[in-house]
Amino acid sequence: MLHALMRGISPEMARCELTFLDRANINTALAERQHEAYRQRLEDLGISVTVIPADPLLEDAPFVEDTAIVLDELAVITHPGAASRRAETTAVAEVLSRFRPLKRIEPPATLEGGDVMRIDRQLFIGLSSRTNREGIEQLQSLIAPYGYHVIPVPVTGCLHLKTGGTWLGSDTWIVNRRWIDTTPLRGYRLLDVAPDEPWAANTLNLRNTLFLPASSPQTRMMLDRLGYNTAIMEISELQKAEAGLTCMSLIFEGAVRG
Numbered sequence: 001m002l003h004a005l006m007r008g009i010s011p012e013m014a015r016c017e018l019t020f021l022d023r024a025n026i027n028t029a030l031a032e033r034q035h036e037a038y039r040q041r042l043e044d045l046g047i048s049v050t051v052i053p054a055d056p057l058l059e060d061a062p063f064v065e066d067t068a069i070v071l072d073e074l075a076v077i078t079h080p081g082a083a084s085r086r087a088e089t090t091a092v093a094e095v096l097s098r099f100r101p102l103k104r105i106e107p108p109a110t111l112e113g114g115d116v117m118r119i120d121r122q123l124f125i126g127l128s129s130r131t132n133r134e135g136i137e138q139l140q141s142l143i144a145p146y147g148y149h150v151i152p153v154p155v156t157g158c159l160h161l162k163t164g165g166t167w168l169g170s171d172t173w174i175v176n177r178r179w180i181d182t183t184p185l186r187g188y189r190l191l192d193v194a195p196d197e198p199w200a201a202n203t204l205n206l207r208n209t210l211f212l213p214a215s216s217p218q219t220r221m222m223l224d225r226l227g228y229n230t231a232i233m234e235i236s237e238l239q240k241a242e243a244g245l246t247c248m249s250l251i252f253e254g255a256v257r258g
């Protein structure tokens with residue numbers, strides 16, 4: 001069974017953290033509708049969705065991906081680089097503990113899940129304003145016993161690694177080279193987002209469908225021509241909070257532990 005963990009939209013989302021965008025008005029009612037449509041899309045794919053209620057004081061909590069790395073054998077609860085986001089991990093850890101044994105990133109290490117792109121036993125990890133070298137090293141030592149290893153990727157122009165690049169399966173990534181340094185991805189085929197569609201590098205690959213943000217029509221056409229089965233989700237209001245498609249859920253296989 002595929003599970004997704006999400007978290008409701010805070011009425012104070014407009015006060016969210018920002019790293020590379022200027023603050024824009026956020027229509028929270030519209031953000032809620034887009035978030036609900038996302039939840040519905042996951043359910044339509046047969047995914048069992050758990051939504052942790054919103055906490056008005058945790059403006060960035062809907063970006064639940066940043067709070068944990070869920071692997072087959074364990075879940076690692078992160079220590080977010082944004083101090084305002086650290087309290088988000090409590091409710092997420094409570095839910096994940098039903099599915100996986102937990103380990104934790106401890107300060108001074110910082111790590112956010114938006115910086116982690118897993119490809120089998122390799123984890124590409126953004127070295128970003130939210131994830132530091134200690135965070136990458138701590139994660140490596142927690143997961144090395146299970147055969148995983150990490151590869152740092154400098155994030156140069158955006159919030160997280162996955163804001164600027166995601167793996168499409170097989171040997172291919174889609175990237176925005178203005179936002180990440182792709183040097184560590186050598187050996188992969190790199191597809192570039194359309195020049196006017198910087199957000200298109202954050203894709204969500206679920207059940208043989210590659211979801212892109214609705215703001216990516218040119219990139220979508222390019223991927224369709226290459227044979228990908230694409231679909232879109234509208235997240236314009238959430239993008240004002242620097243959110244991508246991946247960050248609104250933690251998706252993992254598994255059953256409740258006995």
Ligand code: GLY
Pocket residue numbers: 016017018019060063082159241242243
């Ligand atoms: N607003 C998303 C973040 O900064 O974490």
